[in-house]
Amino acid sequence: RKSREATHGAFPVLPSLTASRVRTLQQGVRTVRKAMQVANMESTAVKSSTVNDIEALLSQLLFFVEDEGKCFVAAVETAAPGGGQLGEGRQVRGNAFGPFIRLRLLCQSASVAFSPILETAQAVILTSGTLSPIPSTVAELVGHRKQDGGTWGGNLLLRSLVAPHFPTLQRNLLAQIFETGHSRKLTSVVSTSQSASKSSPEFVRLDTSYGRRDDDAAKLAVGLTLVEIIRRVPHGVLVFFPSYAAKAKLEDCWEGSSGVMEDIRSAKGGHVFSEASGMEGDSFDAMLSKFYTAAQSGQGAVLFGVGRGRASEGLNFANEYARAVVVVGIPYGPLRDVGSQLKRRWNDETLAESRRERGAGGPSLTAPGREGNPPSGALQGLPGSSRTDLGVRAQNVPPHHLGDSSFSEELVPPSSDSLLLLPPPPSGSLWYTIDAFRSLNQSIGRLLRHSADFGGIFLLDFRMKDERHYRLLPTWLREAIARSEAGLDKESDPSLPAECSSMPAKTSKDRPEDRFMKRLKQVADFFVDHRVDR
Numbered sequence: 061r062k063s064r065e066a067t068h069g070a071f072p073v074l075p076s077l078t079a080s081r082v083r084t085l086q087q088g089v090r091t092v093r094k095a096m097q098v099a100n101m102e103s104t105a106v107k108s109s110t111v112n113d114i115e116a117l118l119s120q121l122l123f124f125v126e127d128e129g130k131c132f133v134a135a136v137e138t139a140a141p142g143g144g145q146l147g148e149g150r151q152v153r154g155n156a157f158g159p160f161i162r163l164r165l166l167c168q169s170a171s172v173a174f175s176p177i178l179e180t181a182q183a184v185i186l187t188s189g190t191l192s193p194i195p196s197t198v199a200e201l202v203g204h205r206k207q208d209g210g211t212w213g214g215n216l217l218l219r220s221l222v223a224p225h226f227p228t229l230q231r232n233l234l235a236q237i238f239e240t241g242h243s244r245k246l247t248s249v250v251s252t253s254q255s256a257s258k259s260s261p262e263f264v265r266l267d268t269s270y271g272r273r274d275d276d277a278a279k280l281a282v283g284l285t286l287v288e289i290i291r292r293v294p295h296g297v298l299v300f301f302p303s304y305a306a307k308a309k310l311e312d313c314w315e316g317s318s319g320v321m322e323d324i325r326s327a328k329g330g331h332v333f334s335e336a337s338g339m340e341g342d343s344f345d346a347m348l349s350k351f352y353t354a355a356q357s358g359q360g361a362v363l364f365g366v367g368r369g370r371a372s373e374g375l376n377f378a379n380e381y382a383r384a385v386v387v388v389g390i391p392y393g394p395l396r397d398v399g400s401q402l403k404r405r406w407n408d409e410t411l412a413e414s415r416r417e418r419g420a421g422g423p424s425l426t427a428p429g430r431e432g433n434p435p436s437g438a439l440q441g442l443p444g445s446s447r448t449d450l451g452v453r454a455q456n457v458p459p460h461h462l463g464d465s466s467f468s469e470e471l472v473p474p475s476s477d478s479l480l481l482l483p484p485p486p487s488g489s490l491w492y493t494i495d496a497f498r499s500l501n502q503s504i505g506r507l508l509r510h511s512a513d514f515g516g517i518f519l520l521d522f523r524m525k526d527e528r529h530y531r532l533l534p535t536w537l538r539e540a541i542a543r544s545e546a547g548l549d550k551e552s553d554p555s556l557p558a559e560c561s562s563m564p565a566k567t568s569k570d571r572p573e574d575r576f577m578k579r580l581k582q583v584a585d586f587f588v589d590h591r592v593d594r
Contacts, residue, residue, distance in 0.1 A: 079125045086118050120165050123172055130169045130203075132402055166399050168406040169485070171203025178202065178216070190501045192534055194220045196494050199485040222535055232514035234586040235540035236579050239522040240572045241266050241285035243277045263572040265522045268302065268389030279313040282388060282520055283320035285576075289518055290362060291327045292583040295380040296355030297362045300503040302389040304337040304366055310388070311364075329359030335371050344370050356380045367391025367499040371506075378509035383587070384516040385507045390523060391499040392492065404488025411487055497532040504537065514590055516583060548578050 093111055096102040102111075124131040167173075177184060191197045198218055243264045264281045272278045290297050301307035311334070314320035325332050331354035333347050348371075354361035365371030368391060393400050486494060507515045517537065523529050530538065548570070570578065 077121065077125055079122060082118055082122045082125060086115070086122075089114055089118065123167065124165075130167065130172050130406075132166045132168065164399060166402060168403055169203050170200045174201045175203060189505055189534065190498055192222075192501070193494060193532060194222075196486050196491070226511040228511055229508075229536060229540070230543065232512075233508060233536075233540045234516040234544060234582060235518075235537055236516070236544050236582065237519045237521075237524045237541060238266055238285050238289075238576070238579065239525055240264065240576060241281040241520075242573070242576070243281045243284070263576065266520050267523075268306065268521050269523070273306065273309055276313055279310050280318055280320070282310065283314045283318065285520060286386060286388070287320060287323045287327065288580055289384065289386060289516075289583060290324055292580060292587065293360075293384040293516060294587055295360045296351070296377065296382045297328070297360065297384045297386065298365060298371065298377060298382050298503075298506055299362060299386045299388065300365050300367055300369075300372055300391070302367055302391040303394075304369075306389065307334075307364060307366055324362060327360075328362050329354070329357070331355075331357075331359060331361035332364070333361065334364040335366060335369050337366075339370070348375075352381055355382070365503075367496075367503055368393075372499070372503040375506060376509055377506045378513055382507050382515060384518065385504050386518045386520060387500055387503055388520045390496050390521060390529070391503070392496040393499075395492075400492065404492055407485045407488040407491045410485050493529070494532065497529070501534060504534075516586060518583075544579075544582060547582065548575065 089111060093102065093107075096108065096111070097104070102108055186197075186201075202216065202218075240263045243262050264277055266282055266285065267275075267278050268282060286299065301310065311321070314324075321332070331351070333351045333354075335344065335347075339347075348363075351361050351363050363371060367387075485491065504517050507513070507517060517540070524533075533541075
């Protein structure tokens with residue numbers, strides 16, 4: 061589609077572009093590459109970047125034509141002829157033929173890459189700490205339909221196991237949700253062994269949502285809460301923000317007359333490091349090396365990062381490198397990003413298609429209800445397994461599925477040895493939330509890198525206590541938060557049982573300021589108990 065105007069949407073794949081034609085083009089590129097090597101224009105070590113780009117494009121196009129409806133080409137950025145802006149201030153020029161259009165190749169379902177494995181393997185084992193919620197992961201990887209257009213039906217048996225964390229976790233992890241914080245500095249240092257007095261500053265809800273991005277009181281409350289936590293945690297502290305934009309707004313507020321950044325620097329001997337947007341790899345590595353050195357010192361260090369950023373995924377912050385991870389807010393992706401919009405729309409349409417099929421008596425891809433009985437024929441065709449044995453198991457284990465847009469039905473965490481029946485994808489809005497919590501789970505995974513490691517996880521946002529969001533946290537983290545809350549309740553009312561519940565209480569006899577100070581006392585006591593030299 062030709063256009064001289066900015067286009068935001070999906071380009072349909074050309075009807076004449078078939079898998080056979082793409083493979084013919086791939087073979088032609090390979091022939092050209094061999095001819096170039098014969099002519100000494102290329103070697104096995106030094107290859108033409110242009111030919112590499114063509115090979116990559118054809119490889120991606122093959123996914124598009126083989127998986128119709130799961131992949132799109134989106135035009136997301138343009139520039140006017142003669143010059144203009146191309147996202148985030150980058151300059152681009154047009155030419156005599158009109159504006160440049162930046163194309164993005166978008167895959168809406170991970171099943172495009174994963175289905176070929178399921179077609180050939182007898183068994184596939186996935187192990188990861190960030191698969192939760194498992195039904196959503198299954199829906200994304202397995203897909204609503206097979207590549208040939210059929211359904212998996214009863215030919216696929218899915219089992220999940222949520223294994224316990226290492227045995228020392230109960231002692232080695234402190235996890236807390238701070239839903240409120242003080243909006244101005246404490247006039248004096250309040251002892252962590254006593255409650256705050258009536259003259260304590262005003263306590264406000266910690267809210268980092270998009271609608272509160274310009275609320276100075278909310279931003280200050282987050283900063284002052286962060287200061288109190290950092291003062292009580294030795295060595296390295298990782299702080300993750302929901303986005304670079306949110307991080308910049310908070311830092312701007314804290315650098316002013318509020319004195320928040322000054323207090324953070326003072327607490328860690330001036331060792332405060334910050335991951336910047338677009339930071340080059342060498343610069344990031346150099347900064348990280350300085351952070352590691354400072355974190356191991358007696359003064360410690362703080363590293364500001366961002367969900368989905370370099371520091372939040374794949375790095376090892378063992379031992380003194382990170383004694384705490386603080387997550388500020390929920391790292392939702394860009395709501396207006398074309399890729400995010402198309403993904404949400406695709407999930408909604410696929411979920412609607414699945415519901416229409418079930419309503420029309422088509423193949424049942426999900427469990428029929430809450431009774432725990434599998435659909436007729438769901439256990440047939442399982443090679444090497446006894447249908448009777450599996451049938452008995454299925455009747456004893458309730459199936460878990462993504463049946464509709466309800467959190468209560470979709471997000472039931474699977475128990476050990478559960479039978480999972482093939483679910484449709486989550487709705488677009490639910491996928492958007494789940495995607496944010498997968499990013500959050502990656503951030504908190506920087507802590508506790510071995511069985512003897514210890515530290516604290518602190519979530520700063522009142523929304524974390526909303527059941528819809530709370531249930532998206534990993535099971536081991538929810539248990540740690542519940543233990544912390546039970547300890548606070550027990551301190552307030554000795555008659556309460558010592559065991560913890562699965563969900564933090566929404567109400568408490570404590571005033572917000574009293575609860576706040578008790579949480580800080582827990583932080584201080586935790587690291588004293590581990591005999592950490594502060």
